[in-house]
Amino acid sequence: MSASNRFDLVDAYWRAANYLAAGQIYLLDNPLLREPLTPAHIKPRLLGHWGTTPGLNFVYAHLNRVIRERDQDVLFVTGPGHGGPALLANTWLEGSYGDNYPEVPRDEHGMRTLFRQFSFPGGVPSHVAPDVPGSIHEGGELGYSLAHAFGAAFDNPDLLVACVVGDGEAETGPLAASWHGAKFLDPVRDGAVLPILHLNGYKIANPTLLARIPHDELDALLRGYGYVPSYVEGDDPAEMHARMAEVLDGVLDDLHHIKTSRARPKWPMIVLRSPKGWTGPSEVDGVPVEGTWRSHQVPLAGVRDNPEHLRLLEQWLRSYRPEELFDDQGRPRPEILELAPRGDKRMGATPHANGGLLLRELRLPGVRPYSVEVAKHGTTSSEPTRALGRMLREVFTLNAEQRDFRLFGPDETASNRLDAVFEATGKQWQIGTEPTDEHLTADGRVVEVLSEHLCQGMLEGYLLTGRHGLFNCYEAFTHIVDSMFNQHAKWLGTHRKLPWRRPVASLNYLLSSHVWRQDHNGFSHQDPGFIDHVMNKKAEVVRVYLPPDTNTLLSVADHCLRSRDHVNVIVSGKNLTPDWLGPEEAALHCARGAGIWEWAGTDDGDPDVVLACAGDAPTMEVMAATALLREHVPDLRVRVVNVVDLMRLQPETEHPHGMPDREFDALFTPDKPVIFAYHGYPWLIHRLTYRRTNHDNIHVRGYKEVGTTTTPFDMLVLNDMDRYRLVIDVVDRVPGLGPRAALLRQHMQDQRTRHHTYIREHGEDLPEIRDWTWPY
């Protein structure tokens, strides 16, 4: 067809999408404007966002053309916050919406439903959410679109991820850093990301920075980020269509060239500068609206009560000439649909956006080859994360061909002692290398960048497109992605309720370099609160594991790598840790999630006191306290309970892993004192157990926000979780110890003082602490 025809079709498609988007914001009824608009046709509450919509529709329509012409797989990522109307309109038009929601078919009835459900109670939100087909990216919180796009492109060599970045979003930190993602993308093994920076000039009430800096500054910035920008700027639809088509063809040609060459590419990108609220009312009540921040939400706000507004709305809607776009039954006319791709090529139907469809089982080596032999409990030591690194190395090897596993970290993979993975794969890196560099390769599947936001965002994009992965991070700094975690957990919560969304691999965190081992970092690096943060999200989504040693870590990690639709948080130290459990014991203990360590205790089923622990440092102290109690109060019946799966502590009504009361009572007794040494902030244990029979007897030790640069044992003393303090806690709570109590308390107190003094004099822990092993 001729160029002019081409743009006519694109324009018609664009008008159809614009009409459908505006209709969603305003219309309760009369979707085809069969009769003149009356207030009764208008929604009582006008909620929605018009501003970004026409630009998104413009990009979508043009992408449709190139998808059809080039048979290209494209995943569309909608960065602008409230692009819901646009994506709902387009997926309805192309039919992918109706495929998943048969109750919203492509006819007048369906159009009415589409309009009515939008921003309506029980309906769909104004931003792109999990219920929008073709999406892997929530348009609520801003900043993560480009990171998601890079994550989606990794190991998808034939995929083009078209990512519209809003100029509001572009002001956020995570987005500003995400441009660098292209420095990791391998043109051979990975797909391409095409950023489309959409400058519509305004946020909610302010101009945007990138829309207002001079052209040469913007151009330098984007080139500085490593891109070659092409500009599509204007407001005349005909000119803009021609320009966009020309640019898009050029960009697709460039990408084709990049995919076939091997030099570090300069990736193309597009800058689309178009009016905010383009094609909407240009002026309302005497003030300009189109092209200003006033278009952000609802350009005409008083439609129900203000006849002039109603008239303007009707005029606006009719300006799209709906009668040319939809037939008498409200179906998009076949000639319009000529532009839409077919089947899975429709951006709303790409399986990449419903990653569970593409998900393959991760090939796992099992834990046995990496586990440590434990001839006698607690007498040997190993570094848990180092063993995990060896297991992950094998995961990389086994999945080298299917290339669907990645490890992300903010320059901490080696620091967290996972560096065995570099025997199987490299750190992905496309820019210059030096002879002293290690493990940098163009096609590596470890991504290290000093941005927790990027690590998290890229992993999310990778998982939601049907792959597997792990994010390793210093515990304290995981808080940097608190809000991203929130959004991902919310996404999964909604995703799980949508029957057409297939399960995806869980998002796995390994928090290492944790609060108890910040010997040379100190207070700023001491924060175990990510667990608390995670606990607020839906119980069906979140899981927290605190493996106490190497074999339990392996077992937990193996489990997490197999799981689906969860967020798994694993907290594990990297330092030498006693091997408490052999491989089989560890597997059994982790399957149970919590259990009595009979070999450690002296209770014979009827304890005087329960010493409970969750986390590696607390387990060590509880074991040492148990040993001290055996020595000093040999007739005391001590039970040791270790908790790996924190969710087990909750009632079964609160969490699927929750323990029934009977089981909880069997572990923790209904009435005996429980001294609970916990990895994080103590009150979390109270939160989880406050409904239990024995709650009043549970005394929790943990991190109480006292920290500094000091030795591991001193940290325990400062936070009252050291072995001596735990013994004192027992002595204080178990009745009937007689005069031994006071003596033992004094002796323990003396030990604490002695250690504290030694540490401050010598700068390290006493050898009896450093070399301590379980003596029984």
Add this chain to the structure above:
Amino acid sequence: MSASNRFDLVDAYWRAANYLAAGQIYLLDNPLLREPLTPAHIKPRLLGHWGTTPGLNFVYAHLNRVIRERDQDVLFVTGPGHGGPALLANTWLEGSYGDNYPEVPRDEHGMRTLFRQFSFPGGVPSHVAPDVPGSIHEGGELGYSLAHAFGAAFDNPDLLVACVVGDGEAETGPLAASWHGAKFLDPVRDGAVLPILHLNGYKIANPTLLARIPHDELDALLRGYGYVPSYVEGDDPAEMHARMAEVLDGVLDDLHHIKTSRARPKWPMIVLRSPKGWTGPSEVDGVPVEGTWRSHQVPLAGVRDNPEHLRLLEQWLRSYRPEELFDDQGRPRPEILELAPRGDKRMGATPHANGGLLLRELRLPGVRPYSVEVAKHGTTSSEPTRALGRMLREVFTLNAEQRDFRLFGPDETASNRLDAVFEATGKQWQIGTEPTDEHLTADGRVVEVLSEHLCQGMLEGYLLTGRHGLFNCYEAFTHIVDSMFNQHAKWLGTHRKLPWRRPVASLNYLLSSHVWRQDHNGFSHQDPGFIDHVMNKKAEVVRVYLPPDTNTLLSVADHCLRSRDHVNVIVSGKNLTPDWLGPEEAALHCARGAGIWEWAGTDDGDPDVVLACAGDAPTMEVMAATALLREHVPDLRVRVVNVVDLMRLQPETEHPHGMPDREFDALFTPDKPVIFAYHGYPWLIHRLTYRRTNHDNIHVRGYKEVGTTTTPFDMLVLNDMDRYRLVIDVVDRVPGLGPRAALLRQHMQDQRTRHHTYIREHGEDLPEIRDWTWPY
């Protein structure tokens, strides 16, 4: 003096700082190398970071020169994570360290103490922390240096903030966005920020992105950010000194020109490319160390056990020729100290870094002119944040001259209905404007940028340099700065313990657009968890307020704006809210923090049930439930308790605001059922009250992570916190209601269903909900 002499002095000063930094990492004793090094002189645990240190020392020494020559006030911000050794060395050298720590004087004894305390139990951390004089920026978590620098420069027209940005830090999102800070800085009314991007090439184990991209790309990026970069690149000290001096003189001249011209400036910046671990051991054990990632921490790791390492260390230390730098008593030689500025001009002594020294009382108008008259409780309505906006307008006016109050927000000031402030000041903005823009001015004291990170970081910088401010933010998205809040709270926790640090104004958050009012945003915008996050930090630092109406919000805000050294979190809706309390009642109620609303209840001091509430939406529902109970069970004695200051719920042993048990029992009774409607996640109330007598009877309703796009009342129904549900809760818990109980329960259930159905049909709440007022 001649150029050569000038650089000799700078070089000597630099060597002295390098010597002192290396000494800190290694030496337990023999600080002046009076005798050959032996293992006994070496610390048992070598913890510290050499890599970034010499570059920082280089910058510090050169800044000293220009400070002396130009009598310039300079605040030094140390971006690189572990710059502790450098700043400790420099402040000790110039004497500002000893001013604050007389036990670490400038002599051999002091030098030994300086060395020994570093990264030593009970000593000082390896990053710049509050205990380092001259610092407002913790070097633990990365990404915020430049935002802090801009915050410090606002309204400090004579100040130059020299901000060293590490190339690791430069990969973070917040830092990547912070470059744009210069687009707000007013050359006339604000100070200058001089970014010094320090490319030493490596993070912990990886090269950095910015050090490895081609020069033209880096240059374009920095120009794109709006700067004119000057480059100081190399490894030969003599050449580098000359180049740095030339560049620095040029930059200072440029800044002087900018301050006196009025066009939008192109701000200068410096790129310093120097080897990581510069002047340290170039090769160890046959592998290169200087100039590689191996210099990141301790270049020679085996000094105590490896005689070759010991030899290399001694050779390295002696290479600085300490005998030329320090006299026989370990005092820096006077000719060295010639370079150091005097008095407050020393960067370690600038009062800007100990902002409390400069802090003036904020001039406050009092709440009375902005409060609403309440002739009858709960019968009129107002928008709380709108009233606060009027009060803040006056704060801006009253402090227009002293210019020490600012409002920060991510483009939400108007959305949060604080826009009255624009009658007194503008939104600061130095780049292009259009006729349709509103309130943009070059010298405005409202900063709006769509980056919560920037808002938080700039406010922190502003506060720590002795000014006042408020950050207004959507509640859900405050989680974006969780980790920044952590670090600021930790900073304040440490700062409060340092006698020489003067109190600063509190960091005030106003969380509006909260979880209960996201009518057109939905699930992604619904998250009240920031309060939970805040609760983990030190009790002496954090405060949380939930004012239920306009007058209480004003009272709380007035209190927070007067407070010092805290983080205050205020959660308040922006929508029409019943005016429960008159101005005097509100002031009294807020002073108490929690209290019985006698006028609302029917208990006459002896209730059958307590209805408690915290937050505006919960208060509304509790009041409506109380009214329903009056109507349906007139003989039931209901007590209404409202909690404004959440910390009051804790035991007095846990928080300075905590209530004694007796007082708690007096409010909540020792044994009656308590139905507690709470703004956020319900279990927080359990956490705060689990030690109270009546805890087992406290039944909490709150947000249970059920959200969607719907009406305000539907949100309450979905989360079981609506008035009808609260009545059912009462009926279920108060014994002796007889057959009325079942009837009322059924009636309430019918009401819930009726509302839910209506909402889903009509898209809005029933008028009886929208227009409800307190009928008694």
